[in-house]
Amino acid sequence: MATCQLLMVMTLAALLALTTPLDGAQLAAPEPAPEPLNITAILVNGTNYNTFIHLLRETQVDIQINEELNDLANAFTIFAPTDAAFKSLKSGTLNTLVQQDQVGLVLYHILPRYYSLDMFETASNPVRTQASGNHGAYTINVTTDSNMQVNISTGIVHTRIAKKIFDDSQQLAVYSLDKVLLPYDLFGPKPPASVPPTAGGKSPSGNSTAAEEGTSGAGLHGRGVGWSLLVGGGLVAIAGYLF
Secondary structure, rough: HHHHHHHHHHHHHHHHHOOOOOOOOOOOOOOOOOOOOOOHHHHHHHHHOHHHHHHHHOOOOHHHHHHOOOOOOOOEEEEEEEEHHOOOOOOOOOOOHHHHHHHHHOOOOOEEEOOOOOHHHOOOOOOOOOOOOOOOOOEEEEEEOOOOOEEEOOOOEEEEEEEEEEEEEOOEEEEEOOOOOOOOOHHOOOOOOOOOOOOOOOOOOHHHHHHHHHOOOOOHHHOOOOOOOOOHHHHHHHHHHOO
């Protein structure tokens, strides 16, 4: 009899425990929100990308990327040249570019979609970059070899992806390069400018300068860049920083 009463008491206690509401301390804590993606922080953790970080900051492209990544519908692939890659450039390479073309060089290292290493195998060439805009310029060609090594060609520079710096499998992939990607549209050979002669056989005054500017790489605004970035004076600081 005593045993039956003990079992009844224990059963009742168990039922009460199951029906008692959990207090605040016992409620399961919500999953913490994921940290927002930050391209600068990713490159700092990768080390050896100080020059590219400086370029991103001076052109404010880092702000653009981070803001765009707040929307899950946006995705990017970024090629980050190492500090050694920038040091290997011929002296004055960037100093010869006008401001918008220096911005275009930065955007040329960004693809407006996510690519895993495997996805490059089926990429359709030419691959558009963030500098391509609406006119199809500033593209790259991507191929993979039998070892699944990803090769990148600009028509001037040929290099490989050296390693993966970051990949969240959805929005952002960042890859290391041992060379700076130089766009053919900026650094390729330019056809000689033809200036129609005047009646006296001389070139019209002022046309020579205009022709030279037209063949030196027009500003990206005229080509319809994906992001409009005009950073007054900032790019002069970039040139001084690099060389």
